[in-house]
Each structure stands twice: as structure tokens, then as C-alpha cells.
Amino acid sequence: MSVQSLPTDSTDADARSAAPDDQTDAEPQTPSPARIAVVDAAQRAKAAARVLAGATRGTKDEALHALADALVAAQAEVVAANAEDVERERAGGMSPGLLDRLRLDEARVVAIADALRDLAALPDPVGEVVRGSTLPNGLTVRQVRVPMGVVGMIYEARPNVTVDAAGLALKSGNAVILRGGSAAARSNEVIVRVLSRALERVGLPGDAIQSIDAHGREGARELMRARGLVDVLVPRGGAGLIRTVVTSSTVPVIETGVGNCHLFVDAGADVAKATAILLNSKTQRVGVCNALETLLVHEAIAADFLPGALSALAAAGVRIHGDAATGALAGDDVDFQPATDADWATEYLSLDLAVRVVPDLDTAIEHIRTWTSGHTEAICTPDVTSVQRFTTELDSAAIMVNASTRFTDGGQLGLGAEIGISTQKLHARGPMGLAELTTTTWIVQGDGHVRP
Amino acid sequence: MSVQSLPTDSTDADARSAAPDDQTDAEPQTPSPARIAVVDAAQRAKAAARVLAGATRGTKDEALHALADALVAAQAEVVAANAEDVERERAGGMSPGLLDRLRLDEARVVAIADALRDLAALPDPVGEVVRGSTLPNGLTVRQVRVPMGVVGMIYEARPNVTVDAAGLALKSGNAVILRGGSAAARSNEVIVRVLSRALERVGLPGDAIQSIDAHGREGARELMRARGLVDVLVPRGGAGLIRTVVTSSTVPVIETGVGNCHLFVDAGADVAKATAILLNSKTQRVGVCNALETLLVHEAIAADFLPGALSALAAAGVRIHGDAATGALAGDDVDFQPATDADWATEYLSLDLAVRVVPDLDTAIEHIRTWTSGHTEAICTPDVTSVQRFTTELDSAAIMVNASTRFTDGGQLGLGAEIGISTQKLHARGPMGLAELTTTTWIVQGDGHVRP
Numbered sequence: 001m002s003v004q005s006l007p008t009d010s011t012d013a014d015a016r017s018a019a020p021d022d023q024t025d026a027e028p029q030t031p032s033p034a035r036i037a038v039v040d041a042a043q044r045a046k047a048a049a050r051v052l053a054g055a056t057r058g059t060k061d062e063a064l065h066a067l068a069d070a071l072v073a074a075q076a077e078v079v080a081a082n083a084e085d086v087e088r089e090r091a092g093g094m095s096p097g098l099l100d101r102l103r104l105d106e107a108r109v110v111a112i113a114d115a116l117r118d119l120a121a122l123p124d125p126v127g128e129v130v131r132g133s134t135l136p137n138g139l140t141v142r143q144v145r146v147p148m149g150v151v152g153m154i155y156e157a158r159p160n161v162t163v164d165a166a167g168l169a170l171k172s173g174n175a176v177i178l179r180g181g182s183a184a185a186r187s188n189e190v191i192v193r194v195l196s197r198a199l200e201r202v203g204l205p206g207d208a209i210q211s212i213d214a215h216g217r218e219g220a221r222e223l224m225r226a227r228g229l230v231d232v233l234v235p236r237g238g239a240g241l242i243r244t245v246v247t248s249s250t251v252p253v254i255e256t257g258v259g260n261c262h263l264f265v266d267a268g269a270d271v272a273k274a275t276a277i278l279l280n281s282k283t284q285r286v287g288v289c290n291a292l293e294t295l296l297v298h299e300a301i302a303a304d305f306l307p308g309a310l311s312a313l314a315a316a317g318v319r320i321h322g323d324a325a326t327g328a329l330a331g332d333d334v335d336f337q338p339a340t341d342a343d344w345a346t347e348y349l350s351l352d353l354a355v356r357v358v359p360d361l362d363t364a365i366e367h368i369r370t371w372t373s374g375h376t377e378a379i380c381t382p383d384v385t386s387v388q389r390f391t392t393e394l395d396s397a398a399i400m401v402n403a404s405t406r407f408t409d410g411g412q413l414g415l416g417a418e419i420g421i422s423t424q425k426l427h428a429r430g431p432m433g434l435a436e437l438t439t440t441t442w443i444v445q446g447d448g449h450v451r452p
Numbered sequence: 453m454s455v456q457s458l459p460t461d462s463t464d465a466d467a468r469s470a471a472p473d474d475q476t477d478a479e480p481q482t483p484s485p486a487r488i489a490v491v492d493a494a495q496r497a498k499a500a501a502r503v504l505a506g507a508t509r510g511t512k513d514e515a516l517h518a519l520a521d522a523l524v525a526a527q528a529e530v531v532a533a534n535a536e537d538v539e540r541e542r543a544g545g546m547s548p549g550l551l552d553r554l555r556l557d558e559a560r561v562v563a564i565a566d567a568l569r570d571l572a573a574l575p576d577p578v579g580e581v582v583r584g585s586t587l588p589n590g591l592t593v594r595q596v597r598v599p600m601g602v603v604g605m606i607y608e609a610r611p612n613v614t615v616d617a618a619g620l621a622l623k624s625g626n627a628v629i630l631r632g633g634s635a636a637a638r639s640n641e642v643i644v645r646v647l648s649r650a651l652e653r654v655g656l657p658g659d660a661i662q663s664i665d666a667h668g669r670e671g672a673r674e675l676m677r678a679r680g681l682v683d684v685l686v687p688r689g690g691a692g693l694i695r696t697v698v699t700s701s702t703v704p705v706i707e708t709g710v711g712n713c714h715l716f717v718d719a720g721a722d723v724a725k726a727t728a729i730l731l732n733s734k735t736q737r738v739g740v741c742n743a744l745e746t747l748l749v750h751e752a753i754a755a756d757f758l759p760g761a762l763s764a765l766a767a768a769g770v771r772i773h774g775d776a777a778t779g780a781l782a783g784d785d786v787d788f789q790p791a792t793d794a795d796w797a798t799e800y801l802s803l804d805l806a807v808r809v810v811p812d813l814d815t816a817i818e819h820i821r822t823w824t825s826g827h828t829e830a831i832c833t834p835d836v837t838s839v840q841r842f843t844t845e846l847d848s849a850a851i852m853v854n855a856s857t858r859f860t861d862g863g864q865l866g867l868g869a870e871i872g873i874s875t876q877k878l879h880a881r882g883p884m885g886l887a888e889l890t891t892t893t894w895i896v897q898g899d900g901h902v903r904p
Contacts, residue, residue, distance in 0.1 A: 054844060095857050111761065133866060139855060141865055148877055149847065160459055227698075229879050246635030246679075250699055252878040280902035380900075391895050392506060395601065403591060403898030407716035413593055413894065414585060426704040427879035439877035442865065443843050446855030448725030450732035450863065 008109055018274055034215040038222035041177055041210050042229035045150045048176040048205035049356035050121035052146045054203065055099070057124035060171055064201045067167065068113035070198035075109040081190040083161065089183050097287075102157050102183055103356040112160050114419075116167045122416040124364040125435040126173045140445045145438040147173030147230040152223050154179045154245055156237035159187040165234075166195050166209045168419055174436035175208040177230065179220045181237075185213050224249035241345070251347075254428055254436070256420035259289030260347045261405045264390070267300035272382040273402065275309050281378065283316045288420055289348045290376050292355040292409040294344060296364045302329060302357045310334045310355075318351045325357035325419040344371040361386055365393050371398055374423050376408040397430035470692035486667040493629055493662050493682035497602045499769045500657035501627040505599045507656065509576035512612060512623055516572040517652045517900055519622070520565035522650035523615065526642070528560040533642040536610065536641035541635050549739075552636055553610050557578035564612050566868075568619045570842040574868040577887040578625045589830030593896045597890040599625030601683040604675050606631045607698055608689035611639040616685075618647050618661045618872055625887035627660040629682065633689075633704045638667050674703035682772060684889075688872055691799070706880055708872035711827035712799045713857045716816040716842070718833035719752035725854065727761050733830065733857040735768045740800045741873055742860040746806040754809045755816045762807075770803045796823040813838055817871070819843050824848055826875050827862040849875055 018177045031039070052060075069141065082104040104112075131143040149172045154167040162180055169176035180188040188211055196206040212219040222254070223230060226248040234254050235245035246253055263281055265274045282293035297306055306329040310320060319335040320326065321343040332338045343354040358364045366376055378400035379390045398408040401445055408431060410418025415433035422428040428436040483491070504512075523530065534556040541889045542551060556564075577597050584594040607615040614632055619629035632640040640663055648658040651735035657762055664671040675682060679702040686706050687697035698705055713731055718727045733744035758781040762772060771787040772778065773795040782788045795806040796819070810816045820829055830852035831842045843851045850860040860883060862870025874880040881887040 039675040050845070053847070114532050135864075135866055139859065143882075192499070247702055252704075252876065254878075270900065276900060276902050284903055314554075329525075353621075387897075393502070394507070395502075395598070396893065397894065398894040401895070401897040403896055404899040406590065406903040407896055407898075407901070408894070409903075412587075413896070414587055424704065426706075429891050430595075430894045431501060439881050441843075441848065442850040442860070442882045443853070444850065444855055444859055444865070445839075445853040448722065449859070450728050451736055451856050451858040451861075 003378075012240070014164050020440065025074045026041075028073075028404060032218065035222045035225075037215050038177075038219055039210055039229065041207075041212055042150060042223075042226050042448075044156060046177040047179055047231060048207040048403040049147065049149045049173075051128075052173045052203050052208055052215075052380045053149075055173065057126075059202075059204070060124065060173065061120035063199060064116045064167060064169060064202055065168070066198045067163075067195050068116040069196050070114040071109060071191070071203075072161065073114070074194045075106050075283050077102055077186065078109055078194070079106060082117035082184075082187040084186045085107060085159075085184050094183065095335055098183075102159070102187075104159055104187060104445060108160070108174070112163045112360060115164065119167045119171045122171065124171070124324075125438050128435070130440055136410070138446065142443045144443055145435065146441050148437055148439055149435060150177060150229065152176050152177045152179070152226075152230045152251065154220055154223065154235045154237075154241065155181065156241060157181040157183040159184040159234060162188050162211075163195070166186060166192075166416055168434065168437060170199075170208065171417075174231075174437055175444065176210070177208070178211045178213070178225060179223055180211065180213055180309040182213070182216070188213055200387060205352070221248065224251060227251050235333075236422060238257055252424055252427075255424040256422055256432075257375075258347060258377055259288045259291070260293050260345070260371060260373040260421055261376045261378070262294045262296060262360075262372060263367045263378045263380070263405065264296045264361075264368070265301060266361065266379060266386050267296060268296040268382050269298075269301055269305070269380040270382065271301070271305050274305060277380055277402070277404050278309055278441045279312055279316060282313065282318060282348070282353055283351070284404075284406055285341060286351055288406075289347075290405050291349065292353065292378075292405050293346065293348055294356070294367075294371070297357050298361070298364070298369060299325070299357050299359050304324075307319045307331060309339070313353060316351070317434060318353050320349050320353055320355055322355040323357060326355040331376075347373065361389060365390070368394055368396075375421065376400060376405045378403065378405050390428055395423065478743070484670065485673075486670035487674045487677075489667050490629075490664055491676060491681065493659075493664055494602060494675075494678050495628040496600050496659040497629055497662060498681060500659040501599065501601045501625075503657050504622070504625045504627060505578075505601070507625065509578075511654075512576065512625065513572040513655070515622060515656055516568045516619060519615075519619065519647050519650045520568040522645070522646050522653075523561060523565040523568070524592055526646045527558050528581055530561055530639065530646070531556055531558060533595055534636075534639040534687075536638045536704040537611075537636055546635065546829060548675070551610060554639075554892050556611060556639060557683055558594060560612070564615045567616065571619045571623045571869055574623065574886060575625070577885075578891050579613050580887070582638075582762060582810055582892055589901060590800075590898065591901055595892045596895055597887065598893050599891055600628060602627050602681065603889060604629045604631070604682045604685040604686045604703065606675065606689075606693065607633065607686065608671055608693060609633040609635040610634040611643060612869075613688060614643050614663075615647070616869075617871075618644075620869055620886065620889060622651075622660065623869075624886045626683075626889055627657075628662070630661070630663045630665070630677060632663065632665055634665070634668070640665055676703060678799060679703050683891075684859045688871060702877075706872070706874055707876040707883070708874055708884075709741040709827075709838065710799060710825045710875055711873070712745050712797070712823060712825040713746050713828045713830070714741060714746045714748060714824060715821045715830045715832070715857065716748045716810075716820070717750060717757055718813065718831060719750040719833060721750075721757070722833050723752055723753070723757050723836065724758060727764055729763065729832055729854070729856050730761055731764055731768060734765065736856075736858055739761045740805055740858075741799075742857050743799055744803065744805065744857050745798065746808070746819075746823070748817070749778075749807070749809050750813070751777070751811050752808050753880045758807075758809070759826060770801070770805050772805055772807055774807040775809060778807045782883070794803075799825065811846055813841060817842070818847075827873065829853060830855065830857050849873065862902060
């Protein structure tokens with residue numbers, strides 16, 4: 001089908017026959033090569049998605065094992081392609097930390113393949129009856145989970161995300177169109193080819209796993225414009241990438257991952273437990289969205305809690321950006337600098353922590369409401385009223401009571417595989433499992449029923 | 453707070469500190485009066501939403517009754533304001549049908565008020581525990597329904613939507629910002645003032661129900677740009693309005709209501725039941741999204757079914773846009789014209805029906821996949837395999853088996869009040885009840901738990 005002969009989606013047709021009163025960008029007379037390529041990829045993905053939607057769990061799980069086997073069988077080729085990416089990026093000045101995230105060795109390929117096998121062990125979300133009833137008139141009503149259709153993923157340098165996304169989409173019955181970072185271009189090219197061919201060998205359409213990396217940034221832009229062909233777009237990466245997708249996409253987006261997380265240590269908190277939660281939240285892994293970025297301390301416990309807590313943080317290499325009250329309680333071992341509003345707003349993703357002493361719970365709640373990205377907030381408190389207020393007056397995806405912020409994670413919360421952590425309110429919020437890659441259909445069965 | 457001193461939403465802050473690589477519209481140096489007004493309205497709505505989020509069901513239901521009482525008490529004022537709208541629009545040439553949808557008399561005001569009382573009788577979606585468990589490590593996990601926050605509604609001429617939207621938002625704990633059609637401007641102005649003051653009299657913030665009609669189209673555009681202040685936008689109206697909102701809004705949108713609905717009469721269908729379902733689907737109410745627009749008939753039953761069915765449609769005043777096989781079976785009583793592709797694509801919303809004879813179920817499914825808007829498809833069949841294939845191979849919000857398309861309706865399916873019918877896949881699909889105006893929060897409770 002030519003691009004001009006679209007729509008495959010009649011929402012577009014309706015819009016054309018109607019007269020929208022906005023200034024939508026006019027379609028260029030001649031579509032760009034990237035647009036033609038992305039529309040073609042999306043149409044093939046849509047056709048493949050129809051096959052996957054009808055695939056049984058058995059077929060999909062068998063395919064996941066076949067994908068894992070194919071990756072392991074091709075590990076030499078994958079590692080060689082990845083070495084090209086690593087060498088090019090090293091020469092281009094990529095930092096050692098990012099190079100490590102980019103690098104694949106044979107052990108990592110095996111681990112990635114094992115993750116596909118783990119997916120096969122999870123229940124199939126497709127077909128789950130979410131609600132059901134028989135109405136007074138005898139109609140039977142079921143709301144049933146079905147795949148989304150075509151899922152788009154836009155992400156950055158880590159090639160394991162390529163496999164991860166392909167596996168999650170397959171298990172949930174969706175086709176996937178991948179747009180990875182240019183740093184991993186060669187790795188992704190080989191991985192997608194291996195996975196796509198493995199699908200074909202088990203009798204599923206290879207078009208269910210495609211990459212549009214060859215079409216560069218323009219390809220990514222066209223993916224964001226493919227409304228009606230792509231059902232949902234999931235960006236995974238830094239704040240800049242996510243903001244770009246959210247503001248540019250006409251395809252519905254699930255926003256993931258920006259986490260400016262807070263911990264409030266209330267008056268009367270158990271100092272040892274609070275210190276353990278603080279250290280775990282801040283230092284267990286600093287570059288992730290559920291890591292702690294701001295500590296708020298009730299003034300009634302500050303003198304008991306902060307000197308030891310700040311020293312423990314200093315021993316772990318954490319730099320403190322604090323208010324004056326915090327500075328007054330910091331020992332000589334603490335790397336301290338005064339905090340500004342920029343510190344309250346920042347997701348450091350590093351060994352930095354903003355610290356403020358507050359007079360009461362109200363001030364803590366107001367501080368969090370003002371500065372949070374809505375990811376995870378934690379409270380350490382023995383007080384039931386504080387728990388009640390903290391859990392109901394804040395508006396974030398996850399609230400931890402006497403537990404580390406690091407628990408906001410699909411695996412930790414028992415959801416199995418995790419697509420990402422949504423910080424939006426529509427469709428999915430917090431850790432997203434396979435069910436969040438599905439939608440529902442209402443199936444209503446009667447025997448000649450008409451509406452009175 | 454001044455507009456320049458935003459963000460109240462730190463996603464914006466993150467975006468500013470990061471460097472997005474797209475060409476997002478730069479913020480003008482001096483915000484327009486409409487932007488200042490809409491941002492101010494949204495900030496006041498956000499503050500009001502915090503109060504509503506903490507309100508008990510008892511408080512909210514009492515408020516719904518107070519709103520109903522206030523509307524009835526003010527019915528003379530409402531009817532007088534509405535008469536101004538009707539007179540102005542009549543002079544401007546509005547059609548009698550639209551004038552009727554615009555018009556309010558005292559009986560209609562009472563009916564609208566009664567709908568608010570009905571809302572009070574429905575269960576509160578807020579606080580419902582969607583999932584919950586105790587993990588092996590002793591953490592207790594609950595996923596709990598909470599209000600969205602601030603809901604925006606953009607709609608057309610019917611002033612009853614103003615009351616409806618305000619009531620649904622209140623019951624689900626949300627503040628609402630309304631943007632109605634200019635045709636109902638005076639009616640909406642009075643209604644919003646009455647409702648807002650009634651809220652204040654029961655001790656809830658009047659800012660929870662606001663209108664931005666005074667700021668015209670520019671106000672609507674600013675509402676669509678108020679990401680971070682407005683949590684979800686629900687357009688209600690024709691395809692043009694919905695398309696404008698979907699393509700222009702950076703606020704997440706729930707797309708409602710375009711329905712190019714199909715009925716397939718399979719070989720072996722009960723002719724009497726199929727005819728009854730056809731007539732009910734097409735003629736019970738023609739201007740609604742769940743009305744039938746295209747009939748597909750299996751060729752094996754066409755000669756038995758179509759002549760009578762077409763005559764029955766003709767008797768009901770329905771014009772037929774059909775293929776040649778249909779034309780050959782249409783009697784002289786039938787107002788027949790040949791169908792073009794435009795007919796398959798059109799949501800008539802009138803006494804018109806597209807009709808095609810197809811050789812088999814495959815062709816029917818392919819026709820629907822090509823042309824549907826994804827709202828509702830129906831099948832009349834005695835065959836279990838046809839049911840299985842029709843319900844699994846199509847990708848629409850609702851599938852009716854041996855039942856009228858008109859059952860795709862929140863009230864008919866037992867959901868209580870209906871916000872609209874979603875034709876998108878994200879968050880809500882098909883009839884939307886109060887639960888679809890909520891999101892969830894994960895509440896995790898421990899006793900000093902840290903992640904190993």
C-alpha cells in the first residue's frame with residue numbers, strides 16, 4: 001500500500017472528511033524517505049500484530065525460548081558488532097560509565113537470553129477477564145485483555161533494552177518497533193536480525209520485531225507521528241529524551257522514569273531504621289530513577305539523627321547540599337555545600353543528596369508537592385496519623401512507609417518483568433508489568449437483544 | 453504565584469535543566485492574557501483538587517445533592533440565560549436539531565439536577581484497592597485508586613454536559629475546568645456560577661468547578677498546553693473537535709466517541725432477530741456514536757435477508773448506499789444509490805446506511821479492519837466458530853454478538869454514569885465510568901525494610 005493511499009486507520013479518514021479548526025501541520029506533498037520507511041515498517045508491524053494477537057501462550061512462550069536460543073547461538077556475532085560500537089564510542093569520548101552500559105560480553109548475552117526465558121514463565125496477560133457480569137436483560141458482558149497492537153520503543157544506549165523490549169512485546173502479543181541510540185547501532189542491528197529470524201523459524205512473522213535505527217532522528221520523528229499505526233510509544237532514557245517524546249508525539253505515550261524521590265524522617269522515627277533506609281535509598285544504586293535525591297528531617301529529631309546519618313553518607317562518598325540547619329549538624333567529615341532551589345529540583349543520579357530540616361509534616365508535604373516529579377516518596381515514622389496524611393495528601397506513583405525508595409520496581413513488588421516505571425497518571429502509574437502493554441475489549445453476547 | 457515562577461510541576465524543571473533535542477515551541481517572553489488566565493485557573497483548580505482528593509464519599513454525595521438543589525432553585529435564571537443563547541443562535545442560522553440540543557426548559561433543568569442525585573447513589577471509586585498482597589519479605593503492597601487531580605473538558609453546544617462533567621468530576625474527587633461551545637456561553641456561565649457557589653456553601657472549594665469560556669479559542673489552546681497543571685483532557689463532540697484536541701494537546705487526552713459501527717449478518721443467521729438488531733442499531737437514535745453505519749451481509753443469506761431488511765429500513769426512512777449485489781435485491785420502495793469508498797469511511801449520524809454483500813467472514817473482517825473507527829462491531833450468527841473469530845480477530849472497543857450496537861453505553865452495561873465512550877486503547881476503552889477518572893498510587897508499608 002502506498003503512503004498516499006493511507007488510511008489504514010479511519011480516525012484519519014474522519015478527520016479528513018471533517019474540518020478540524022486547528023493549524024495541524026500540513027502533510028508534505030512528497031513524503032520523505034524516512035516517512036515512507038516508517039509507515040511501511042508500521043504497516044508490516046500491524047499485520048504481524050494481528051498474527052501475534054491470535055497466538056496462544058504456548059506459541060509465544062516457545063518463541064521466547066527460541067529467541068533466547070538464537071541469541072546465545074549468535075553471541076560471537078553480537079559481541080563482535082558490539083565491540084565495533086564500543087570502539088567507535090570510546091574514540092568519540094564516551095565516559096567509562098556509559099561505555100560499561102553499552103558493552104556486551106558473552107556472559108551478558110547469556111544473561112539477556114535468560115531474561116527471555118524468565119518471561120516465558122510469567123502468566124499471559126492476554127485473555128484475562130478484567131470485569132464480567134450477566135445483566136438483568138440476560139446479556140453477558142466481559143471486559144477482556146487484548147494486546148495493544150504495535151508498541152514503539154525509543155531508548156538510549158543500552159543494547160539489552162532491545163532484547164528486553166522485544167521479549168515483553170512478544171509475551172503480551174504485540175509487535176514492536178524499536179528505535180535505539182546511535183551508540184548501539186551495530187549491536188542493535190545484529191540483535192534485531194537474530195530475533196526477527198528466530199521468530200520466523202517458529203512460524204511467527206519476523207515483522208513483529210523491527211528496528212528503524214537506519215532512519216536516524218528523522219525516523220524517530222516519523223515514529224512519533226505514526227498515530228493510527230503505532231498504538232503506544234514508550235520512551236526509556238533520560239529526562240531530555242522523555243520530554244522530547246512527550247511533547248512531540250501524536251502517538252499516545254507512556255512517560256517513564258524521571259524520579260526526584262524524597263525521604264521524610266519524622267519526629268520519633270527509629271534512628272537506626274531511618275539511617276538504614278536512607279543509605280539504601282541513596283547509595284545502593286545511584287543512577288536509577290528510584291534512588292533518593294532529597295532528605296527532609298523533622299527538626300525534633302534532627303540533632304539525634306542527622307550527625308550520624310550525615311557521617312554515614314560521607315563514608316559512602318555522598319556530597320551534601322543542605323540548608324543552614326543541616327550545615328550546623330554536619331561534622332568535618334561531611335562534604336557540605338549550601339542548597340539552592342536548583343538542588344530541590346534536581347534528580348542528581350549521582351552521589352549527591354539535598355537535605356533540609358523542616359519544622360513539621362505540613363512543611364515536608366508542601367516541599368514534596370512543590371518539587372517532586374511524582375515518582376516515589378518515603379516516610380520513616382512510628383506515627384499512624386503521619387502515615388495516613390503522607391499516603392493520602394501526596395500525589396506520587398508510589399509511597400513507601402518505613403521502607404526504602406528502591407522498592408518501587410516491578411520485580412521487587414512481584415509484578416514480574418518490568419517495562420518501566422510510569423510517572424504519568426493515565427493508563428499506568430508506577431511499576432508497569434505485562435498487563436500495562438495490553439488494552440481491553442468489551443465482549444457482549446445476547447440472543448437477538450435490542451435496546452428498548 | 454506568577455506565571456513566570458512556574459513550575460508547579462518538576463517535569464518541566466527537569467526538562468529545562470536537560471537539553472531536549474527537539475524544536476519545542478519556545479515560551480513567548482510575555483505570556484498572553486489567555487495563558488495567564490488559564491494557568492491561574494489551573495493552579496486554583498489544582499489547589500481545590502487537593503481538598504477534593506481528601507473528601508469522604510459522604511461529603512461528596514452531600515455536595516452533589518447541594519448542586520442539584522441549587523440548580524433547581526436557579527432554574528428561572530438558567531432558563532433565561534439559555535433563552536438568550538437560543539435566540540442568538542437561531543438568528544445566526546443554527547439548525548432546528550442543534551437548537552433543540554441547546555435549549556433548556558424547566559423540565560430539562562430538573563432532569564439534569566436529578567442526574568446529579570443519581571451520581572450520589574453510585575459507589576465512590578476513590579480508595580478502591582485494585583491489587584494488594586503481602587510480599588515474601590513482609591512488605592504489604594496496595595495499589596489504590598486516587599483522583600486524577602484536574603480534569604479538563606472541551607465540548608460543544610449542549611449545556612447539560614456542563615452539569616454532567618461537573619458532577620462526574622466531583623464524585624471522582626477531581627477538580628474540573630470546562631470549555632464549552634460558544635453557542636451555550638450564557639447558559640454555561642450561569643450554570644458554572646450556580647454550581648461553584650453551591651460547592652462553597654457546603655464547605656468545598658468553588659474553584660473545583662471552573663469555566664474558561666470567557667477566554668475563547670485561545671483559552672482552549674492554552675488548556676491543551678497546560679501539561680503538568682491539567683492531568684487529563686476529555687474532548688466530547690464531533691470528529692473535528694476530537695481530532696483538534698488529539699493533535700494539539702500536550703496534556704494527555706482520552707479520545708471519545710467517533711463510531712463507524714458495523715453489523716455483519718452471517719450465513720444461517722435468524723432473519724427475524726437479525727432484522728430487529730439491524731433496525732434497532734440503525735434507527736433507534738441516529739445521531740449517536742453507537743448507531744450503525746455499515747451493514748455487511750453474507751452472500752449465502754443475502755437473498756433471504758436483504759429484500760425484507762431493506763424494505764423495513766425504507767419504511768423507517770433510511771437511505772441505502774450499497775454495492776451492486778445489494779442494489780439487485782432492493783425493491784422499488786428503497787431509496788438506493790451506489791456506494792463508494794467514501795461511504796465505507798463515513799460516520800453518517802443520519803438516516804443513511806452503507807450496505808455490502810460479502811462472500812465470507814474473512815471478507816467481512818477485512819472490510820471492518822480497513823474502515824472501522826474501532827468503536828463497536830456486531831455479528832448476527834448461530835455459528836460458534838464465527839463468534840470466536842469475530843471476537844478475537846477484530847480490534848475494536850466493543851463487540852456485540854447477536855445484540856444491537858446500541859448496547860455500547862455505560863448505563864446499558866451497568867457502569868452507572870458514563871463520561872463518554874473511549875475509542876483509544878490507553879487507559880480507557882469503550883464506555884467509561886467513574887473509575888476511568890481516577891489513577892492509582894502504590895502504597896508499600898514496611899518496618900525498616902531495605903533492598904538487598
